[in-house]
Amino acid sequence: MNGVFVFNKPKGITSHDVVYLFRKKFNIKKVGHTGTLDPIATGVLPICIGKGTKIAQYISSDNKEYLATFQFGFETDTLDVTGKTIKYNDVVPSLEEVVLALKNFQGQIYQKPPMYSALKVNGKKLYEFAREGIEVEIKPRLIEIEKISLIEQMSKETFKILVKCSSGTYIRSLIRDIGHLLNTCATMVELKRTRTGIFNLEDSIDENDLKNLSVKELEKFLIPIDKALYNFESFIYPDEFYDKVINGVFYKTTKLNFENPEMLKLYCKNKFIGIGEYKEDENTMGIKIKKRLIGE
Numbered sequence: 001m002n003g004v005f006v007f008n009k010p011k012g013i014t015s016h017d018v019v020y021l022f023r024k025k026f027n028i029k030k031v032g033h034t035g036t037l038d039p040i041a042t043g044v045l046p047i048c049i050g051k052g053t054k055i056a057q058y059i060s061s062d063n064k065e066y067l068a069t070f071q072f073g074f075e076t077d078t079l080d081v082t083g084k085t086i087k088y089n090d091v092v093p094s095l096e097e098v099v100l101a102l103k104n105f106q107g108q109i110y111q112k113p114p115m116y117s118a119l120k121v122n123g124k125k126l127y128e129f130a131r132e133g134i135e136v137e138i139k140p141r142l143i144e145i146e147k148i149s150l151i152e153q154m155s156k157e158t159f160k161i162l163v164k165c166s167s168g169t170y171i172r173s174l175i176r177d178i179g180h181l182l183n184t185c186a187t188m189v190e191l192k193r194t195r196t197g198i199f200n201l202e203d204s205i206d207e208n209d210l211k212n213l214s215v216k217e218l219e220k221f222l223i224p225i226d227k228a229l230y231n232f233e234s235f236i237y238p239d240e241f242y243d244k245v246i247n248g249v250f251y252k253t254t255k256l257n258f259e260n261p262e263m264l265k266l267y268c269k270n271k272f273i274g275i276g277e278y279k280e281d282e283n284t285m286g287i288k289i290k291k292r293l294i295g296e
Contacts, residue, residue: 062197
């Protein structure tokens with residue numbers, strides 16, 4: 001079994017817990033997720049199975065979409081309600097002020113990741129430093145917010161927003177920065193990831209499905225590897241090159257034009273072979289296979 005499942009992660013379990021559930025259900029070791037969702041978060045978590053684990057890096061870089069709920073008046077060390085409160089502020093902005101503030105975060109911005117995160121500094125995860133009480137300099141990173149809009153004011157202090165953003169965006173940090181811009185503080189209360197690239201909640205399975213459906217019934221939800229690589233261009237080898245391509249032989253071509261020559265899906269004899277790239281230099285041009293993913 002090779003491909004990707006879209007899992008609707010419930011609140012309270014880790015992404016690693018989800019991997020364990022899939023390993024147990026399918027009796028397979030090669031299982032991985034494509035980017036951590038915190039235990040407090042719910043929603044879309046793509047799970048790679050078998051040779052699908054070899055494309056996890058490409059899926060994790062996809063843009064994301066979230067629904068986030070936050071509350072003004074306090075800030076925690078983790079920037080969500082699971083943490084210890086470290087700041088209080090009685091200032092609660094109006095609905096109009098919040099709407100105006102959100103506009104400041106659309107587009108490319110620099111964001112400082114939270115201390116409680118899996119980012120590494122000198123080979124050590126930031127949350128490990130945080131738990132030891134060690135302060136570490138965290139450099140802001142360039143991210144992009146494609147869209148940010150107010151969905152609902154749920155109470156005087158509580159708001160829900162929609163965020164479409166680049167990979168690497170921390171919604172907890174975004175909410176912290178919204179609070180600071182409005183001269184107060186804010187903390188994330190709930191987070192639901194509704195989309196990662198083409199993977200959305202409508203196509204997902206949940207914990208009950210995993211427990212109650214048979215392996216055969218679940219297989220119909222499996223997304224083939226090449227379909228998961230939706231943003232890759234395709235290259236089709238001539239049929240007579242099949243034996244050579246599955247053995248990694250370089251295929252010489254005339255000059256070809258690709259939008260992203262380093263990200264190609266390779267096919268031969270109507271079969272998906274793997275991931276490759278178009279190479280061009282002074283001496284030769286052609287297709288090189290990087291990852292052979294043909295099913296067994």
